[in-house]
Amino acid sequence: MFITEYFKTIFRSVKSLLTGMRLTGYYFTHPSKTLTQEYPDNRKELKLADRFRGEVVMPHTEANEHRCTGCQACELACPNGTIKIITKQEILPDGKKKKRLDTMIYNLSMCTFCNLCIVACPSDAITMSQDFEHSVLDRSKLRKILNKPDSKLMEGVE
Amino acid sequence: MNAIPLQHILLVSTGLFFIGIYGFLTRRNLITMLMSIELTLNSVNINFVAFNRYLYPTKQDGLFFVIFVISIAAAEAAVAIAIIINLYRKYKTIDAEGADTMRF
Amino acid sequence: MDVDDTKKFPGLVTNTPGGGIVTGKLEDLINWSRSNSIWPLIFGTSCCAIEMMSAASAKYDWSRFGFEVARATPRQADLIIVAGTIVYKMAPVLKRLYDQMPEPRYVIAMGACTISGGPFYYNNYSVVKGVDHIIPVDVYIPGCPPRPEALLHAMISLQEKIGAEHYFAKEKKTSLPMGNVRSAKDALAKESEKKRGI
Amino acid sequence: MGSVSLILLLICGLAFAGGGIFLSWVVAKTKKNAVKGEPYECGIPTTGTSWIQFHVGYYLFALIFLVFDVELVFLFPWAVVVTKVGWTALTEIVIFMFILFMGLLYAWKKGALKWM
Amino acid sequence: MSREELKQRLSEICPSVTFDETGEFLMAFFTPDVFLTQMKELRCATDLNFDYLFCMTAIDWKDNFTAVYHLSSTPFRHALVVKVKLTDKENPVLDSVAGIWKGANFLEREVYDLMGIRFNGHPDLRRLILEDDWIGHPLRKDYADENMIEL
Amino acid sequence: MLIEEDYITEEGDFVVNIGPQHPATHGVLHLKVWLDGETIKHIEPHIGYIHRSIEKMSESLSYRQFIYVTSRMDYLSAHINNQACALTVEKAMQIEVPQRAKVIRVLMAELNRLTSHMLWWGCTGLDLGAVSPFFFAFREREIINELMEDTCGARLTMNYMVPGGVMADLHPDFQRKVKEVIAQFKVNIHEYDQLLSDNVIFQERVKGVGYLSKEDAISFGCSGPTARGSGISCDIRKLYPYDGYENLKFDEIIEQGGDCWARYKVRIAEMHQSMSIIDQLIDNIPEGDFQAKTKAVLKLPKGEFYQRVETARGELGVFIVSEGGTTPYRIKYRSPNFSNLSALPTMAKGCKIGDLVAIMSTIDLVIPDVDR
Amino acid sequence: MTLLYSLSGLSYHIQSWLTRLLGNTMAVLVSEMVIVGLCLIGFLVLLSFTLGYMERRVAAFMQLRLGPNRVGPKGTLQIIADTIKLLFKEGLTPTNADKFMFNLAPYIMIITTMLVTAPLAFARNFQIWDLNIGVFYVSAVSSISVIGILMAGWSSNNKYSLLGAMRSGAQIVSYELSIGLSLISIVILTGSLRISDIVMSQQNGWWIFKGHLPALIAFVIFIVASTAEINRAPFDLAEAEQELTAGFHTEYAGMKFAMFLLSEYVNLFIVSALAATLFLGGWMPFHIGSWSGFNHVMDFIPSSLWFMGKTFFVIFIIMWFRWTFPRLRVDQLLNLEWKYLLPISMLNVLLMTLVALLGWHG
Amino acid sequence: MSASTVIFYLISAFILVPAYLAVTVHKIFRAAIYLLFSLIGVASLYFYLDNNFIAAVQVVVYVGGIVVLILFSVFLTHESGKDMQQPVEKREFFSAIASVCGFFLILIQLSLHNFGPSATAIQSDSIQAIGLSLLSTTMGGYSLPFEVVSILLLAAMIGSIAIAIKAKPEDTKTEPAKSQAQ
Numbered sequence A: 001m002f003i004t005e006y007f008k009t010i011f012r013s014v015k016s017l018l019t020g021m022r023l024t025g026y027y028f029t030h031p032s033k034t035l036t037q038e039y040p041d042n043r044k045e046l047k048l049a050d051r052f053r054g055e056v057v058m059p060h061t062e063a064n065e066h067r068c069t070g071c072q073a074c075e076l077a078c079p080n081g082t083i084k085i086i087t088k089q090e091i092l093p094d095g096k097k098k099k100r101l102d103t104m105i106y107n108l109s110m111c112t113f114c115n116l117c118i119v120a121c122p123s124d125a126i127t128m129s130q131d132f133e134h135s136v137l138d139r140s141k142l143r144k145i146l147n148k149p150d151s152k153l154m155e156g157v158e
Numbered sequence B: 001m002n003a004i005p006l007q008h009i010l011l012v013s014t015g016l017f018f019i020g021i022y023g024f025l026t027r028r029n030l031i032t033m034l035m036s037i038e039l040t041l042n043s044v045n046i047n048f049v050a051f052n053r054y055l056y057p058t059k060q061d062g063l064f065f066v067i068f069v070i071s072i073a074a075a076e077a078a079v080a081i082a083i084i085i086n087l088y089r090k091y092k093t094i095d096a097e098g099a100d101t102m103r104f
Numbered sequence C: 001m002d003v004d005d006t007k008k009f010p011g012l013v014t015n016t017p018g019g020g021i022v023t024g025k026l027e028d029l030i031n032w033s034r035s036n037s038i039w040p041l042i043f044g045t046s047c048c049a050i051e052m053m054s055a056a057s058a059k060y061d062w063s064r065f066g067f068e069v070a071r072a073t074p075r076q077a078d079l080i081i082v083a084g085t086i087v088y089k090m091a092p093v094l095k096r097l098y099d100q101m102p103e104p105r106y107v108i109a110m111g112a113c114t115i116s117g118g119p120f121y122y123n124n125y126s127v128v129k130g131v132d133h134i135i136p137v138d139v140y141i142p143g144c145p146p147r148p149e150a151l152l153h154a155m156i157s158l159q160e161k162i163g164a165e166h167y168f169a170k171e172k173k174t175s176l177p178m179g180n181v182r183s184a185k186d187a188l189a190k191e192s193e194k195k196r197g198i
Numbered sequence D: 001m002g003s004v005s006l007i008l009l010l011i012c013g014l015a016f017a018g019g020g021i022f023l024s025w026v027v028a029k030t031k032k033n034a035v036k037g038e039p040y041e042c043g044i045p046t047t048g049t050s051w052i053q054f055h056v057g058y059y060l061f062a063l064i065f066l067v068f069d070v071e072l073v074f075l076f077p078w079a080v081v082v083t084k085v086g087w088t089a090l091t092e093i094v095i096f097m098f099i100l101f102m103g104l105l106y107a108w109k110k111g112a113l114k115w116m
Numbered sequence E: 001m002s003r004e005e006l007k008q009r010l011s012e013i014c015p016s017v018t019f020d021e022t023g024e025f026l027m028a029f030f031t032p033d034v035f036l037t038q039m040k041e042l043r044c045a046t047d048l049n050f051d052y053l054f055c056m057t058a059i060d061w062k063d064n065f066t067a068v069y070h071l072s073s074t075p076f077r078h079a080l081v082v083k084v085k086l087t088d089k090e091n092p093v094l095d096s097v098a099g100i101w102k103g104a105n106f107l108e109r110e111v112y113d114l115m116g117i118r119f120n121g122h123p124d125l126r127r128l129i130l131e132d133d134w135i136g137h138p139l140r141k142d143y144a145d146e147n148m149i150e151l
Numbered sequence F: 001m002l003i004e005e006d007y008i009t010e011e012g013d014f015v016v017n018i019g020p021q022h023p024a025t026h027g028v029l030h031l032k033v034w035l036d037g038e039t040i041k042h043i044e045p046h047i048g049y050i051h052r053s054i055e056k057m058s059e060s061l062s063y064r065q066f067i068y069v070t071s072r073m074d075y076l077s078a079h080i081n082n083q084a085c086a087l088t089v090e091k092a093m094q095i096e097v098p099q100r101a102k103v104i105r106v107l108m109a110e111l112n113r114l115t116s117h118m119l120w121w122g123c124t125g126l127d128l129g130a131v132s133p134f135f136f137a138f139r140e141r142e143i144i145n146e147l148m149e150d151t152c153g154a155r156l157t158m159n160y161m162v163p164g165g166v167m168a169d170l171h172p173d174f175q176r177k178v179k180e181v182i183a184q185f186k187v188n189i190h191e192y193d194q195l196l197s198d199n200v201i202f203q204e205r206v207k208g209v210g211y212l213s214k215e216d217a218i219s220f221g222c223s224g225p226t227a228r229g230s231g232i233s234c235d236i237r238k239l240y241p242y243d244g245y246e247n248l249k250f251d252e253i254i255e256q257g258g259d260c261w262a263r264y265k266v267r268i269a270e271m272h273q274s275m276s277i278i279d280q281l282i283d284n285i286p287e288g289d290f291q292a293k294t295k296a297v298l299k300l301p302k303g304e305f306y307q308r309v310e311t312a313r314g315e316l317g318v319f320i321v322s323e324g325g326t327t328p329y330r331i332k333y334r335s336p337n338f339s340n341l342s343a344l345p346t347m348a349k350g351c352k353i354g355d356l357v358a359i360m361s362t363i364d365l366v367i368p369d370v371d372r
Numbered sequence G: 001m002t003l004l005y006s007l008s009g010l011s012y013h014i015q016s017w018l019t020r021l022l023g024n025t026m027a028v029l030v031s032e033m034v035i036v037g038l039c040l041i042g043f044l045v046l047l048s049f050t051l052g053y054m055e056r057r058v059a060a061f062m063q064l065r066l067g068p069n070r071v072g073p074k075g076t077l078q079i080i081a082d083t084i085k086l087l088f089k090e091g092l093t094p095t096n097a098d099k100f101m102f103n104l105a106p107y108i109m110i111i112t113t114m115l116v117t118a119p120l121a122f123a124r125n126f127q128i129w130d131l132n133i134g135v136f137y138v139s140a141v142s143s144i145s146v147i148g149i150l151m152a153g154w155s156s157n158n159k160y161s162l163l164g165a166m167r168s169g170a171q172i173v174s175y176e177l178s179i180g181l182s183l184i185s186i187v188i189l190t191g192s193l194r195i196s197d198i199v200m201s202q203q204n205g206w207w208i209f210k211g212h213l214p215a216l217i218a219f220v221i222f223i224v225a226s227t228a229e230i231n232r233a234p235f236d237l238a239e240a241e242q243e244l245t246a247g248f249h250t251e252y253a254g255m256k257f258a259m260f261l262l263s264e265y266v267n268l269f270i271v272s273a274l275a276a277t278l279f280l281g282g283w284m285p286f287h288i289g290s291w292s293g294f295n296h297v298m299d300f301i302p303s304s305l306w307f308m309g310k311t312f313f314v315i316f317i318i319m320w321f322r323w324t325f326p327r328l329r330v331d332q333l334l335n336l337e338w339k340y341l342l343p344i345s346m347l348n349v350l351l352m353t354l355v356a357l358l359g360w361h362g
Numbered sequence H: 001m002s003a004s005t006v007i008f009y010l011i012s013a014f015i016l017v018p019a020y021l022a023v024t025v026h027k028i029f030r031a032a033i034y035l036l037f038s039l040i041g042v043a044s045l046y047f048y049l050d051n052n053f054i055a056a057v058q059v060v061v062y063v064g065g066i067v068v069l070i071l072f073s074v075f076l077t078h079e080s081g082k083d084m085q086q087p088v089e090k091r092e093f094f095s096a097i098a099s100v101c102g103f104f105l106i107l108i109q110l111s112l113h114n115f116g117p118s119a120t121a122i123q124s125d126s127i128q129a130i131g132l133s134l135l136s137t138t139m140g141g142y143s144l145p146f147e148v149v150s151i152l153l154l155a156a157m158i159g160s161i162a163i164a165i166k167a168k169p170e171d172t173k174t175e176p177a178k179s180q181a182q
């Protein structure tokens, strides 16, 4: 019948609407279900995944030593030219000339955090840090030099 | 409230009436002509209300006339616009001059 | 090249959760209101836009700062978050949208693509190498894509930047001229020539 | 109070909107550029005029509304006195409504209630 | 239809067809002149019924352009790669199959846009992806652009 | 001829541009819409506003490098895109992938499919004017994203799958967390029904809207849920199984309706299927290597290689033409969205503007995947 | 709200003082204008602030998040920041727009909403103008706002705007009928259109309880129809973001846009207040039959609080709708009105007449 | 001059000026808006005369109904942003003369006629009275016109729907033809 069908439709629709409202109403009355993590206030507790790829860094020891041999494997592996290795010739104590890292330029603004450089590095000289708060007002600040001034190659790394 | 003489209200309504008439005579667009008619009807309504208010405040007949006039104006506007739309679709114009030459 | 500088957290907002209501001067009031009510234009082109959506989602919830009133029309927006790659075909659109925004307006460049072309810098014929060739950018967020938190961080930096502005002073903010895309491309080519040496 | 309050409200509204817009006009900075005043259409220049001709469907809705609006005008005084007048009022309004409901059914059947 | 049957059947349609069986799919080389009718046959013949054009592209070889059509049939599940060599490197032209597979409309526009192969009989052959005033066809090997920076 | 006559603008037509910056176009699709009142007479999709020349770029990237750009194509199924590339390279070089890596890949792909569908669901709600679904959808999505981050190091564009396996082993917490989130989602997915699927307004909005016939769907080369909503069996995981899908029990969801409602139902059901796949695998991750031994520099043999996978949106094909070098000679991504988009004008013809939004959201377009 | 209540006394004092000073007419004019005007503006602005804040928080809690909580204590100053921001935002007028109409539209919206507040009874004896056609007046004047929307949409010279305006034109006029009819079903019971009479008639029970089924139906229809009338989701087609970006106010910026926002919130308040007045007893306290103790306690709560409480309850329901439901399509929206709500409310009026004539309404 | 008088003249101006603009402006949309203002002015005059009910009716039907209808029809038939064709100057001139003459004629009549003393009684609760006489079936009651109005409205509705829809087949005829061609 048209009329019964008409009212049935109304009834069914109202019911479905009420189901939806019950759900939102439930969450409205249960503020404990809130998921929000208040970011800038939780900076202290904020724990990112260990593997989170935030930025390529070159760890230095306290003696200002790093592990980079300047082999340029990372530069080759990087798909978009983010890393630039500048090497210099260094004369070793035994008189041999050896290629050494001079500067490692890392252009944060271009990095895609693909991890390929880290995988490629034979001497584990670079890793990813968990830092993500990089925003700057000036683009030129994003170009970084990873090796600290006057840092040296760690002993025993070839 | 009654500081306003009836004549003044009638003056306003007369003014409105002739503005309507003027519009009706000068406009060539059917919709604006319809609008002029509405103005004219309104001036009549003002008169009804004013007379009722000033001369027979205990009765409602003036008011009823106004209500009916308004109802009829609504009906009239509806039909008139339907016709205008129809004309427009046929002749792509709602110019009254253009409508003169139309063949029905 | 000072790493520590970028590490410094934009402090004002964190220190006083009230956002610093004390308004000694009118200018403070103005800056306070403007920095706390930044309505972004919905403008996400690709992957970064998803992280932008995440920033709006319940976990990060940028509505806490009053940013949630994302407007679909540039007329009512204060900020464009350029989230995603901008290609030459899109550049005039972005430019037009930026131009159609009423003053004052801000731009956040989100992601490597918008800063420099990022992953699409080399061997690429269609990507604009840095959105700041088209419109002036206020805050850059590197990352591909940046985390939602990084976006919030950038928004806070922007708040701080606005807070330090002098509203009634004459400001010099020039928008780069851009006639048609072709000529812009020529200009860009020259610039990128210069930057090639990374 | 009477109709004076209407004038008051009118002035209120005028003052409020006017004041706000004027103040904003005074203090807000403006900067002109070539495309700022162009209509917004997702960043694409518009094609054709924006003032175009619409479909008859809109008119039909307004029309049916108008008819029922007039009905409403009669219903209000009726509703005020219906308990006083009693059953005659009910019969009169049933006839009245029925006639108009016929109109609605007609429009429904004719497809005038379909949105184009 | 197995690969051998397919080969058999194709040779019937087009005597001049040559095959290449190195790949995962059977590859058939057609010639541009009667290309359209053969494609129609592939689509319409009830035992072939290649109704699903799932990939279409073109390759810029040194001496020719090769248009590649990946076809399969939803009822029979057999697949075929049709290739057409266009030797005119200056002005490659091929018949459009947009009338056979609706999806080809966009695919051909894309190929035209990026590769510069013109499709005869395409209803609306314009650039699809790049701006209308773009110069050149970027997927060609000799494409050069002042904005393309080599790594 | 199958081609519809090209629409010729009549005088007085109302032409509206929707997009490239428009909340409903999910990115930068530009639709030129010819309207009659509110009814759509004709649609012309204009794409290319996010064309990032990925195919050209890939030609100069090595076989290890080119994978990362594909994460940016269909960024919602980044894993699956990466998987497709890895599979192609493996197929060409006949690398045998360890069992563990295969399982990890499938797990990740299905998780990725889940997140993608969740996002789609939220956006569908958003497009149809319900804001809350968006937030509900992001609830589990965020957890899965976190989980991805644990293992892969990134939330969206993971670049986790490499030729020969995966880049890193699973995070120790992975299994536990996956079980948790799946258990939670199994409960919460009913909220999806309460909020949207059963809602009468929503059903009215999608039922019978945007009809795509089976023939048209095939002819346009549609795939994925869009095609399966029209009754076509086209799930690559079933038809051309890869990475061990052949050993898994799951259903290919096919709906005959062809309208938005059918496509909606397909996706919702696919979420259930993905969960069941994850259930089957999560306790049975074999031990072993996560990566096959491969050379540092990959060189594909001369030839043409085509690999298809089922992304969240349909069939992704990677077509590599190799000259034997370290970089592809020509690479072509057959993206599902491209074909699905080309069917949009047919679907939307005669619908209202409001329907257009519903149609677009149920095709679930990712425009960078269309443009590449 | 108690502030408002005491203001009525205050205004009386000032008025008498002015009368002595200026003579009757002028005094009335000046005192009325200045005091009530300022009060009203202040009240409405405060109201829209509250509603704006409330809306965002309600939405947030329904969506598992917190909502604005950083600007001011618990984020209460968020809306104020927004308003000041809008004030300092450039209010541009598109070049090709019909400038006069474009700038006029916000005024029309604001003035209309202002005018509608006249007969609302905010508390016992606190009303701006208790005119004899109360509810009819409200439904009449509020219909002007559709003109404002049409004007805004047309004059913007923007396609989305025009489409949005046309949609809302058809929508608002349609739903006005259902509102009118559900008003009428209550008027049948009260026998008066005067708001104060309507409130008084609910002294011993609110109409939603006393009016049996028809009153309930009328209430539901009123809520649904008024949600549509004020263009709120799920009926916000005029500004359907996903379809028409921002609908009729796409081109409005700065303060002019703020006026639309403000009028939206005030309209929300007005319809809720009307619903509270008609169905929930306005400022009448909640009484239960013969529990005099309970009734006394209830009487103790100020009437303005009752009124506001009820109004905010209705507002909450309307917000609840907004954050739960998807948006209807245009034709469905009109179907709902013409094929469901209108016939049902016509029937409902007859039903109500029966109830009234049989004397069931006590 | 009391405030009341001032208000009256303001209202008069608010009626007449927009009315004049409504019949003279060049843009049809604007004309409709001016008409709207004039009608609102008339409504406020009714308010001023304490005929609230009539005023509300005026607003409901004229402002909320007829003007909206006119606006829609403007959208329907016109490129509403364009200027309308202007009347011939000669005709404008003569119409003006005729109107002004008529106006003065009536002015003279008005000033000559004495309407007698204005009654001062205030109408009591007019809406009740209106309702009662609307429903009364006795002499002087309006129940018959009331029912007749419903029939009139029905007729108007059916008539205008029929007229407005009539042209549609012609419009849509091209569509099926097109689809057949495919």
Ligand code: SF4
Residues within 6 Å of the ligand: A056, A077, A078, A079, A080, A081, A082, A083, A110, A111, A112, A113, A114, A115, A116, A117, A118
């Ligand atoms: S993470 Fe990737 S993009 Fe960044 S420097 Fe390393 S290889 Fe290059």
Ligand code: SF4
Residues within 6 Å of the ligand: A067, A068, A069, A070, A071, A072, A073, A074, A075, A085, A120, A121, A122, A123, A124, A125, A126
């Ligand atoms: S970082 Fe590693 S790969 Fe790069 S140059 Fe240094 S040692 Fe070589």
Ligand code: SF4
Residues within 6 Å of the ligand: A112, C046, C047, C048, C049, C083, C084, C085, C110, C111, C112, C113, C114, C118, C119, C143, C144, C145, C146, F072, F157
């Ligand atoms: S920066 Fe990375 S994530 Fe962002 S748009 Fe570019 S490629 Fe996508």
